[in-house]
Amino acid sequence: MGPTGIPSPCSLVGEVMANGPVSSGLIEMHLRVPGGSAGQPTFFPGQFAMLNRPGASAWTFGRPLSILAWEGGVVRFLYRAVGRGTRELAGLGAGSGLTFLGPLGNPFPAETGGLRPVLIAGGVGLPPIWSWLQLYGARAGGPALACFGARSVEDVPWTLVGDRWRVAVEEALAAGDGRASTGLVTELVTAELGDSALDGACCVMACGPWPMLRAVRDLAAARGWPCWLSLEEHMGCGYGVCKGCVVPLREPSADVGWRPATCCQEGPVFPVDALAWDVMQPEGSP
Amino acid sequence: MGPTGIPSPCSLVGEVMANGPVSSGLIEMHLRVPGGSAGQPTFFPGQFAMLNRPGASAWTFGRPLSILAWEGGVVRFLYRAVGRGTRELAGLGAGSGLTFLGPLGNPFPAETGGLRPVLIAGGVGLPPIWSWLQLYGARAGGPALACFGARSVEDVPWTLVGDRWRVAVEEALAAGDGRASTGLVTELVTAELGDSALDGACCVMACGPWPMLRAVRDLAAARGWPCWLSLEEHMGCGYGVCKGCVVPLREPSADVGWRPATCCQEGPVFPVDALAWDVMQPEGSP
């Protein structure tokens, strides 16, 4: 455990306990990991782990997945099968071994400085935001507004979002389905906030696809609110050694006005003002 | 189907129906394959198939396994998990896909020319000999003597060898276990034959590890009997195109007195006299 209170990353082999769909496109995995020091925090919301298959079937690089929860020696993940690695993950049955390196990266701030939290998650961006709400939601400066966006109502993991969350779905809803509104999650947030922008400042935290993050940035900037975003970059090591995952951070002292920062180690959570938006490509890379 | 009556090899994807142990070390797999032309022979004893995993998880080369049986669209194999490929095979559950190329290679002769068949199998050498006995045992020139050798009594697939086979095991038997004799299978054969060498000629067919095959060769040669052996070589293609699996065949017209022959296509079954034993390494290679 380092001086900042962040737990040390541990390299170990876990065992899949459960691994199955929680919505049309999302899968929840429970991984039993050895150890877990009683009393100490196991992770902070926003941290992730690099998962891999053990031995000769290992992928060259682990796959980064945010930690949804970690309790009683069981780490929970929520993911979507999109490519080679996550598809293989999806196929693992109970009892399969999986290497685990984590927790990694810098989390969302635990304190909002007395501000009301506005939590925004899109798709597989749910885990860090969900765990923030679970762990800090009660003690934050005012009732949190938690909004989740999904493609369709079938894609919503209802067991997780329950009724603490407002839900927006992109595909039109069946008539009379009152569980969600139709549209983008950022539209939902704007609607929910109403005039509260005038009432009092909020602190925004978000994780999701790039178009959503840009909209969140604008939403916060327009109101002058502090805003934290969790970014995604393709990763090699996940623990800061390969420099394969850089995002551009503002650095006025540098010739070019920015410097490359590792998404895995300096991030994945960044304050919106630290990012050099002008040199970013559409997906966030310099 | 070629002019010799050998069925054409087919490249297809099968589905694992069952895959589990039939003794301490041997596994039987049932693979459902599409097609299978009614009435025509699906394979001849001694032929094999190249098995592989489909798609991106494929091994560079298929794994050759002898065909134990092929009935009603289901091919049966008997194998031991020894390395990467066979271990992965052993881990496949029902429903897994498996690419199949077969039947391949030249079989044992269907006729013994009126001679009594002496069938000798060691360990995973059982399938070709077992299927010969099943298909031709009844119509051969005299009752077949079928002997099977295993490491231990637990390693014997009793469901297959039943009581049509004499069994020899290398590890000492428990007192009173009358199912097998202790010793090498070739010792058992010699004992079983007794003086029958003087009574009448036999035709020997064998498949098993190299030391066994050499002993079988000597056994047959001493009696002047015809003898057919099924050989193993590491294989790339299994269908004769890569020249990666050669064994030395006698070729008096060649400068060196022998020529390389593909084990997969000209074999794996060879008459003992065709082999150039003098240039063979201990494991059969030139």
Add this chain to the structure above:
Amino acid sequence: MMPAWWRTDPCAPFRIGPREFPGRIWTASGCFAYGLTGHEMTAPGYASPYEGLGAVVTKTITPEPRAGNPMPRLVETPAGALNSIGLENVGLREFVRDVMPRLEAAAVPFVASIAATCPEQFSDLARAVQTAGAKMRHWHGLELNLSCPNVAEGGHDFGKDPDTVAACVSAAGGGAGDRALLVKLTPNVGDIAALARAAAAAGAHAVSAVNTFVGLDVDLATGRPCLPRRFGGYSGAAILPLALAKVDEIVRKAQVPVVGVGGIGSADDALKYFALGAVAVQVGTAQMRDPFCAARIARQLQTG
């Protein structure tokens, strides 16, 4: 689904030098023998492994028959293989007398691969094949194998020198005939584009890139190399990024059509070569795993 940029019919005729080939998906030399056993093979939905193929490049032949290297000749590695076949082949005489007529009779489009140890021998081989094939409709070209790493006396160092490459191409007729003249390049050099330029300048109509990479594996039990000749030729999926890099260098630095070879096992792999500008591709090691591999790729690239 095929990417939007892909608009080529890989089974439509196209030209290399003076010759029209029936398609762009070929099999690579040494991985489908002489192309004679395919008609014995079946697969659901396919008439034969030759369906849609542009050419079978036959196993490299030498002036005299060769018995090849001692066993073991193959080592499988996690995503590839090392081979040390040692150019086992039937030799020129049997090739022109027996193999070529049978390929012609079976209507299998083919390219004859030849290897020799000096330019003069290349000249003799090329002339013999040209004579035998002069009237054949299905013989489309010659591929000079200047790169087989398994033959002690010639092969390797041989094909690493641009001047020797040029000399062999010139000796083989320099592309003067009415069939395509291709040169198969070794990747085991610092500058493969220089070899390609030398081949083109001497008259080659295209280069095939690449042959196998020099590799070695160790048998842990003994601590000695697995292959009796220490080194083998590395092929299969593991070499795809290496071969793509070599092809890209040639395409950009030499003015010669490239036939891409190395690590192709799927339509996606083949598309990567076409994306870089290859005019055709050859399937090697993956054809050993499945005799229908190239045919399946051709069909998939046709129908999307």
Add this chain to the structure above:
Amino acid sequence: MMPAWWRTDPCAPFRIGPREFPGRIWTASGCFAYGLTGHEMTAPGYASPYEGLGAVVTKTITPEPRAGNPMPRLVETPAGALNSIGLENVGLREFVRDVMPRLEAAAVPFVASIAATCPEQFSDLARAVQTAGAKMRHWHGLELNLSCPNVAEGGHDFGKDPDTVAACVSAAGGGAGDRALLVKLTPNVGDIAALARAAAAAGAHAVSAVNTFVGLDVDLATGRPCLPRRFGGYSGAAILPLALAKVDEIVRKAQVPVVGVGGIGSADDALKYFALGAVAVQVGTAQMRDPFCAARIARQLQTG
């Protein structure tokens, strides 16, 4: 279980040139950064990722800091990866002022990797590191990176010429100091033994072989190379047979100790290098997957 021929304790001190190293299992440059974050890592049964390690070869530094290449910088392939990091590094000043003292304080055995675009720069870099490290117990040597394929202005072609290799080694002091002088060779040449001989003749105490192979992957959606600089360095399990072949060539054709690098992910992989005569090995890409990879290999080779 270890093979019978293996009798070396990989965690016992051994000598390269004038310097004794604490062990034979190292981490490779660029795959464990500056070796400073390992103490933050834990694994059941291990005190730290440095346990049993002979050296961390630090990320290659250049005279000035470098921001590296644009993203994406990594592409995973079936059994390996392409990287195009572009030598992002903190530069000489920060390295000697900050990194080296922290490594010394943390008792991490290390080799400093340096890269430059001409012999004079190598001389300056070597001198600066030597001055800073003169009294350090845990600084064991210099590794001249003559082979990084991602840097446009120097790197590649640079290290492909034996004369340039010799000039850089001489400029870096030619092995005159009291620490080991190693040269990291590029495999992207036809004759790597010639580079090794040139390095040895100019005073290198050992060569590290190999750096990454030039590779390319295509993004099928666009039909363009995945990496903005087209080419990347190919590493990981897929290159093991290639790197073993290069090491074998050097061992047999040059009189210089070899530190084996390339594709090592397990004790078995490391043993293959030792079987061929390597004096030590470096773990690269696999160290990125697991910070304890090298430590696990060291322990396994020790205890069998």
